[in-house]
Amino acid sequence: MAYIQRFDVKDQGQQRPQAEAIHGDLIALDFNGSKFIQINTAGSMNRQETKKQSQNIRLDEAAFLQLVKLGRKHFGLDA
Template sequence: MAIIRSFEELELKAHARHTETKGGFSIQGQDGEKFVQINTFGSDDRMMPGKVSQTLRLSKEAIEQLAELARKHL
């Protein structure tokens, strides 16, 4: 699991095609701080479909930065 407090723009050389899967979120606390936790789940073609694949916890600052990036770029 990773806690993300900020984002930086990356310059990716390859653009891989992604498969679709389900995602979920919850609000979690740790050391008196609240985080938005995002989980992704194995897609239907994985060995264990539906199993948690990635987990990210975003701090309040990271959520605010992500919202601003979405407003600016989408």
């Protein structure tokens, strides 16, 4: 599995709202001092195998910090 080192910020474009919300799992990983944050999802309740892992995203420290900074700006949380 690959991990994200940095994000390229794009415009909203043709993205549409999602009709269904799901839960995700957040896992803090440490491989001999190399730390990552991983987010796993199991997909919607309408899937045949509802508990089967659907997607995962793994971020290194730089990508996580970039995501936090971008998220704070987007949601108006910067003080």
